């Protein structure tokens with residue numbers, strides 16, 4: 001049985017996690033998404049907001065709240081039983097989204113997925129860290145630092161000493177995708193912050209800007225990261241800068257990104273593939289040079305009877321034969337997803 005993917009959404013109070021999840025649930029394209037929310041007593045209203053959301057695809061049963069404070073301290077007696085109950089349902093969800101309270105470190109939660117009862121049934125599809133763009137640019141990390149401090153003081157299970165900057169660094173270090181939210185308030189400063197974060201994040205981590213957390217489900221979900229197998233890479237707070245080839249070339253063209261218009265996808269039809277490995281590395285090159293977020297599709301391979309599936313998340317490209325081609329026409333058909341402004345002609349040409 002395939003493991004159910006779970007996406008962890010982390011970020012400080014007020015960064016826009018609830019807004020992003022709400023948008024996701026409204027644009028779930030038929031996916032059954034269960035939501036687990038971890039929040040602190042009186043300060044949290046997200047469960048209420050999301051329960052009363054009126055979204056057709058989202059029944060109240062699909063929203064589960066953890067009320068015992070910090071998720072990292074209550075993993076064993078609260079989180080794991082909640083997950084097990086969700087998985088034992090007659091109709092288990094297609095995808096689980098977990099919203100952590102703003103101060104919980106994502107690492108212990110990711111580690112909980114290695115629990116024997118969970119390991120074989122669920123996997124961490126990806127850790128999405130939502131940042132308050134203007135606050136991070138200003139170096140305060142949260143718009144309302146007092147509210148964050150109050151949230152902290154309200155919970156005995158939390159370490160009250162760690163500076164916000166370190167919690168922030170841990171959230172960035174654990175991320176598979178960083179969302180620089182509130183791009184509307186950042187305006188022209190968005191691109192510079194995105195570029196800076198690309199330098200701070202681990203290699204291969206996607207950094208994208210958003211307004212009102214409006215990102216397509218196809219961009220947020222289905223990353224297949226398996227974060228629980230990769231804990232050590234996420235633990236350390238890196239103070240040095242990595243240099244990615246593609247850091248420098250994102251300048252002026254990614255500014256006014258609002259809502260759905262900020263993304264586009266298109267289909268590339270191409271001839272048969274001769275060598276799958278060479279094709280995958282070509283795809284990786286195209287992804288890197290055009291800042292493509294996702295690419296997926298199918299191809300036939302010269303002389304082979306099986307269909308080749310290609311799945312790319314950022315520069316990581318998976319390819320495998322999944323089934324006989326059968327009646328399918330030979331050739332390749334790939335869907336490319338990225339932020340608006342993709343150079344379709346160049347991408348199409350490069351893939352053909």
Ligand SMILES: Nc1nc2c(ncn2[C@@H]2O[C@H](COP(=O)(O)OP(=O)(O)OP(=O)(O)O)[C@@H](O)[C@H]2O)c(=O)[nH]1
Nearest residue numbers: 013014015016017018019102181182183211212213
């Ligand atoms: N201007 C602007 N405001 C935003 C954006 N995204 C969210 N907000 C607002 O920021 C506030 C916090 O958003 P939430 O989604 O509740 O943030 P959160 O991270 O879930 O915060 P908690 O659940 O309280 O930890 C709300 O008033 C949102 O309406 C954005 O892109 N631009």
